[in-house]
Amino acid sequence: MQLGAVFFGLGLLGRLAARIGMSPIPLYLIGGLVFGTGGLVELHHVDQFIHLASEIGVVLLLLLLGLEYSAAELVTGMRASWLAGVVDLVLNATPGVLVALMLGWGFTGAVAMAGVTYISSSGIVAKVLNDLGRVGNRETPTILSILVFEDLVMAGYLPVLTAVLAGVGFMTGLKTLGIALAAVTVVLVVALRYGRFVSMIVNSQDREIFLLKLLGSALLVAGAASALQVSAAVGAFLLGIAISDTTAHTATKLLEPLRDLFAALFFVLFGLSTDPKSIPPVLGWAVVLAVVTVVTKMATGWWAANRAGASRYGRARAGAALVAHGEFSIVIAGLAVAAGAVPDEFAAMATTYVLLMAVLGPIAARVIEPLLVFSDRRLPRPNWARLRTTTERRSAEEPS
Amino acid sequence: MNVEVTPLPGIGVRKEFPLAASRRRVGVIDHKDGTMDLIVSKPDNPDATDQISLSAQEASVLANLLGAPQLVAQLQEEHRDLDGVTTRQMAVRSGSPFADRALGDTQMRTRTKVSIVAVVRAGHAVPSPGPEFLFTAGDVLVVVGTAEGLAAAARIMTDG
Numbered sequence: 001m002q003l004g005a006v007f008f009g010l011g012l013l014g015r016l017a018a019r020i021g022m023s024p025i026p027l028y029l030i031g032g033l034v035f036g037t038g039g040l041v042e043l044h045h046v047d048q049f050i051h052l053a054s055e056i057g058v059v060l061l062l063l064l065l066g067l068e069y070s071a072a073e074l075v076t077g078m079r080a081s082w083l084a085g086v087v088d089l090v091l092n093a094t095p096g097v098l099v100a101l102m103l104g105w106g107f108t109g110a111v112a113m114a115g116v117t118y119i120s121s122s123g124i125v126a127k128v129l130n131d132l133g134r135v136g137n138r139e140t141p142t143i144l145s146i147l148v149f150e151d152l153v154m155a156g157y158l159p160v161l162t163a164v165l166a167g168v169g170f171m172t173g174l175k176t177l178g179i180a181l182a183a184v185t186v187v188l189v190v191a192l193r194y195g196r197f198v199s200m201i202v203n204s205q206d207r208e209i210f211l212l213k214l215l216g217s218a219l220l221v222a223g224a225a226s227a228l229q230v231s232a233a234v235g236a237f238l239l240g241i242a243i244s245d246t247t248a249h250t251a252t253k254l255l256e257p258l259r260d261l262f263a264a265l266f267f268v269l270f271g272l273s274t275d276p277k278s279i280p281p282v283l284g285w286a287v288v289l290a291v292v293t294v295v296t297k298m299a300t301g302w303w304a305a306n307r308a309g310a311s312r313y314g315r316a317r318a319g320a321a322l323v324a325h326g327e328f329s330i331v332i333a334g335l336a337v338a339a340g341a342v343p344d345e346f347a348a349m350a351t352t353y354v355l356l357m358a359v360l361g362p363i364a365a366r367v368i369e370p371l372l373v374f375s376d377r378r379l380p381r382p383n384w385a386r387l388r389t390t391t392e393r394r395s396a397e398e399p400s
Numbered sequence: 401m402n403v404e405v406t407p408l409p410g411i412g413v414r415k416e417f418p419l420a421a422s423r424r425r426v427g428v429i430d431h432k433d434g435t436m437d438l439i440v441s442k443p444d445n446p447d448a449t450d451q452i453s454l455s456a457q458e459a460s461v462l463a464n465l466l467g468a469p470q471l472v473a474q475l476q477e478e479h480r481d482l483d484g485v486t487t488r489q490m491a492v493r494s495g496s497p498f499a500d501r502a503l504g505d506t507q508m509r510t511r512t513k514v515s516i517v518a519v520v521r522a523g524h525a526v527p528s529p530g531p532e533f534l535f536t537a538g539d540v541l542v543v544v545g546t547a548e549g550l551a552a553a554a555r556i557m558t559d560g
Binding site: 068069073122126134135136137138140144145147148249253310311314 | 411427447
């Protein structure tokens with residue numbers, strides 16, 4: 001009965017989120033907080049099921065992320081965006097590291113927190129771009145290529161994180177990283193050359209068989225990856241990359257509702273395991289971190305779009321689009337919390353931070369343009385007319 | 401015309417080109433799931449675009465609205481320089497003896513030396529139809545040949 005109540009509650013929350021046009025992730029987290037340890041109502045019996053479901057949720061999240069990209073897109077995307085990607089990494093991982101060190105969470109906490117503040121939510125960003133009709137804009141390829149870079153960095157970062165969390169020595173950590181990097185390379189090569197065959201093996205006309213094969217292979221690969229001490233999530237991500245073309249489309253269509261269901265449970269579990277009472281002490285720092293990373297993400301987008309020749313508005317839009325954080329910050333925090341290698345405040349901090357960023361992201365993307373227009377009207381710059389004509393002339397001259 | 405093709409990882413491909421007259425860009429976004437967006441950049445903000453979502457079917461109807469007249473015009477253009485060769489459209493009327501019969505039955509090429517290069521049906525162009533192609537009343541044939549040949553072809557299509 002409790003499980004039914006959880007599902008039904010999630011459904012209502014999701015609908016509420018859709019109504020007000022935002023990502024449901026923050027609401028799921030809040031739902032988890034309310035029902036969790038020290039919350040208003042405590043749920044006891046559903047834990048085991050939700051645990052299993054949330055593990056499947058993470059595998060599905062990463063599998064679908066991999067399905068979104070073809071290996072060719074990843075390679076060309078990397079080539080186009082590596083510099084912007086590095087700027088993004090440095091600017092946005094640093095605040096997390098600094099705050100973690102300041103709060104005395106040590107090396108492990110710093111590594112985990114770096115991931116939490118670094119990675120934007122490609123799910124929320126893509127949805128926001130589509131909702132606001134910005135897919136065709138000039139700055140959009142820049143935004144997407146930064147997201148691709150982030151997702152690839154994730155593939156390298158997760159095994160490192162798993163090794164650090166397990167508290168293994170330097171050499172073992174290095175070995176894990178080596179295995180992970182080798183696996184990434186092998187998969188990219190296989191996917192580029194023989195992606196058709198991987199797709200052929202998984203593909204089937206029958207939906208049921210297809211779904212079974214797909215889920216089975218995802219869990220198999222994820223299991224094998226975690227046996228090799230490379231995180232299960234990375235295995236799923238790599239499998240997703242290797243599956244291509246029509247198979248990938250069908251797979252995405254079939255798996256999306258499943259992912260949404262299991263991922264929702266994953267967010268709830270994370271909320272469940274966070275004690276709401278632990279939030280107020282870290283609230284201040286979470287707000288500071290949110291403000292700082294909004295600024296750094298804005299700066300990243302601005303800088304990258306500027307390189308791509310976007311106008312002032314385009315640059316601002318690119319920056320604002322990147323602000324949203326969500327599922328992957330929670331995946332990282334979830335790994336850290338599950339390993340028990342970080343203090344309790346860590347979960348509270350990650351929850352609060354993602355709550356803030358998942359709500360702020362779509363809002364920032366929406367208001368940035370009206371804000372700029374408003375400020376341009378209210379504070380007319382002496383060179384505004386000149387600036388506008390130069391941007392227009394530049395864009396007219398550029399071969400577009 | 402230079403069509404700029406930009407991959408949008410995770411979304412699809414953007415194809416667009418600049419419009420000479422209005423300093424705007426126009427193009428499509430080819431989504432991975434088969435849907436299409438028509439995009440037109442805004443005049444006051446050249447980086448931003450209006451995005452209109454089209455289903456696969458809507459996209460193909462729009463393409464034919466834009467493309468079918470072009471096909472005839474292009475063929476006429478191509479054959480204008482060739483002496484004595486013209487392109488003409490002729491309709492298969494409901495009273496035509498060849499409505500509901502195969503293209504091969506007309507023996508058009510042997511009798512008049514003209515070629516039926518395309519059939520436009522309900523806004524869709526069927527290029528190079530084969531002898532087994534079944535005519536329906538309302539089809540528009542795009543026919544290439546000499547002036548006399550075309551006149552003879554028109555007679556065949558109405559009188560048999």
